[in-house]
Amino acid sequence: MTKVTMTVNGKARSAEVPDNTLLVDYIRENLRLTGTHVGCDTSQCGACVVHVNGQAVKACTMLAASAEGAEVTTIEGVAAGKDDLHPMQVAFKDNHGLQCGFCTPGMIMTATDMVSRYKEAGKTLDEKAIREELEGNICRCTGYHNIVKAIADGASKMA
């Protein structure tokens, strides 16, 4: 067992977990933050993407212990308030960028990370770039058309 301590969605959390506990299992099972999903077991699908110290990470590829001391943000932590959703969340709804909703949290976490990185680097996030950046996130419902539109829309609204 290992004691892990990290800040999740702005709150300090800690727990004793088996050494081999994945970050995604810690988030889902220990913290009961079930918006982070598990869609595969080979780190391909991206349903589990969270932010660790501001970077998008597949939470199934990281041990909880490796996130010791980190700032973790999950889908539950991206909105500023109950009725003050993140512009990317709003863009997914406005553009019908989701159907069954299972891949959506990972998509939104990937999207906000991609927008921030491109903004920081001063690069243009056009349709081609969005599609390439989504390489690690699988959606079976939408055919990606409206996800790509949603991310472009959300990017234009992110300050």
Add this chain to the structure above:
Amino acid sequence: MTDQGIGARVLRKEDKRFITGKGKYTDDIVQPNQAYAAFVRSPHAHANVKSIDTSAAEAMEGVEAVLNGHQLTGDGIGNIICGWGITSKDGSPMNMGAWSALATDKVRYVGDAVAVVIADSKAQAQAAAEAVMVEYEVLPAVSNVLDAMKDGAPQIHENAPGNQIFDWEIGNKDDTDAALASAHHTTTMDITNNRLSPNPMEPRSAVATFDESEDHYTLYTTSQNPHVARLVLSAFYNVAPEHKLRVIAPDVGGGFGAKIYIYPEEIVCLWASMKTNRSVKWTSTRSEAFLTDAHGRDHVSTATMGFDADNNIVGFKVNTKANLGGYMSLFSSSVPTYLYATLLSGQYNIANVYCDVQTYYTNTVPVDAYRGAGRPEAAYLIERMIETAARELGVDPGELRRQNFVREFPHQTPVIMAYDSGDFAGNLDQAKAAADVAGFPARKEEAARRGKLRGLGYSNYIEACGIAPSAAVGSLGAGVGLWESAEVRVNPVGTIEILTGSHSHGQGHETTFAQLVSERFDLPTDNIQIVHGDTDKVQFGMGTYGSRSGAVGMSAISKALDKVEAKVKKIAAHVLEASEDDIVIEGGEVKVKGTDKAMGWHEVGLSAYTAHNLPEGMEPGLKEGAFYDPTNFTFPAGCYICEVEVDPQTGVTEIVQFTASDDFGTIINPMIVEGQVHGGIAQGIGQAMLEHAVYDDDGQLLSGSYMDYCMPRADDVPSYTVSHHSTTCPGNPLGMKGCGEAGAIGSPPAVINAITDAIGNNNLSMPATPSRVWAALQQVSAAQAAE
């Protein structure tokens, strides 16, 4: 009027919980005293189970129980069944082999479960499952349908000699043979429809709770049809009587057919919950999903299409061998028969159609319905054939189609279906205009200057949806009626709850069903709640598949709304002292037409429940139910045009343009319908270019993860141009046809027709991977070099 009625692009009510991470999926549910199940699965495709030693596993920490198939059958749990009986040509019934939820004596595919471990934690259950020692006597295996039918092939079920399940036919063989014999031109092709894994992103999951004090079971599960699950679990698997079993399908992360069936794991979790007196949870890993979720397609066909001297189709004959896997899944027999061969007339007026289908067991996971279910196989066959025929005849493929279109409705095909409406030429024209087919030669030339091969392909699909008239499907062998039910509850404060037997797992019913009510009563959709997916709340329902929730599910709601509307008008007429015929419902009020006499919508609700002033003899309350049984299938149809560019150096194909013109009848919410088409097209592109579930000759699944099974990613697909050209469906009160499967049905032939057009070689199978396209290009160069 509200702007949220039929035809409005209303944003989805359900989205907020999904975009905030508050969706409630089965794996998110935790019950008190919950234990975890881990299955011990066969690594062999075909083997006798000699012994199972559970002693080491039972001794491990946290292990509650290790259970096997003999205990399961000993407790009277019944075999898993196929619910659609098919009769062979010779009148004999299909050869359904026994399928126990935990194998007892024999395993028939890799992943077949032989035991289950119930333990305190997931990790403990998995560790103990690894410690269960199973001794197998390995038998020769067969994974491919053409091998399974050979003499001397390994025998998979004793009651299916030669592994054949049935040999079925439809249409008129003699007439078709005669028509083809006298045809001016015939086109013959061998066509394989590649095996696919459905891959909803949420893996299957079950949480079963047995309450000893009430002798009652609750099952949370990833189901497209919780009532069908309860019915089958009760009536056939003897888990519990229906009134002692509650099945809840909460938020479900995609289905695509794979979550219609009742799988071994749900049965075992319910039974194990009773055995251990604990809640039992199981969530599939993706690896297990590849091994155990029913696969789709897997047909091998030979087809001949005949034309007269004027290029009219005179006959179409098809033979299909279908692989149904190691056991018969719930609807497996209907997919390669009534959902397939009945669509082989396509959009065309063909006097003679004949198809015979042989199905076989193989040592692979069961094959059943996957988005489209039989209809994609039919569309692929007919649309590849007609495109190929056009090339052979030297005529424009769009015009060859147009000349053969069915133009008058109703149209009776030679293969059961009576098409009720459509404007196939209208869809073709709309798609051609949107795709700028006229400008294609210039684009092809421009691409050639860049060293790229550009091609264009059509697909004019038709499908049968709104599944289906109960008496009709009953006469064809279905074990259930395929109606739908609905209940409309107007609360005393005027808000409305719609209870529906349809189930939403991405389709947006919470929005579109509310729009239907909004249209009828002119109320905002915020005042309307859709309740679904819980057998304790909704009386009964057949669930969501076969693009039926609109045409059948909403028709049931519409019928219930009729009854509510009539009662509302009666109450208002009584209170307002007017004639029922003069009552109108609009703007949140119930009014007497042409006067200022009105009561608020909520006042009518309140009147119904206070019952202080109701018409003589009227029952209090405002709640009505309805069952709707469709009168015919519905026939969504359309024209898809795909344009590709192939890099001849690498065989890499890029879809540069994909255009759809669909006829779905009445559209409730265009935004949602377009989304359904986008997703369907992506799955069709996946089948055409990327996806292939592959077993080796020993029955080992080689494409068992996202590393080897190529799912469409965002950069594999284009943005789509989607449009509608609709005719109203005369068969249901709303005029709806259904839109859920069209994209997956219509797109594969368009893609392959485009690629084969680009490369100048028709010898190309799905998935058209770069290596296959490249190999086909080498055949072209070799042929050119030989000349």
Add this chain to the structure above:
Amino acid sequence: MDMSGEYRIAAPIQTVWDAIQDPEILRGAIPGCEELEKTGDTEMAAKVSLKIGPVKAKFAGEVTLKDMVAPNSLKIEGEGKGGIAGFAKGGADVQLVEDGNETVLTYQAEAQVGGKIAQLGSRLIQSTAAKLADKFFANLRDELEES
């Protein structure tokens, strides 16, 4: 995939023949072998740890020597169960030819896997098996030449 090979071993044929049946030598030669014990004249029980693609598993199994024609040829068969990881089976036909004081060993090997190893590592099985077979015979040569 070429699953055959040839080694020239600087030892007399009888020494090589004996070595192939010696659990001590085999333990050192089988890649990943942790335990090997004789259970009969031509049977041995083995524990082998292997990594194929993303799957690492410990196999408990048997090694059997068959079709023995002393001192010229035999077949070595191995079969192991890796629990949840699946199973692995393999075999090699081995021929020994005397060349003066040296021996030329040739082999043709085959391998089959099932379960999770096949599911996740199928792309790598042929190449891994070829590598393992080659390693085995190289190890055998090295052990003989060192001793």
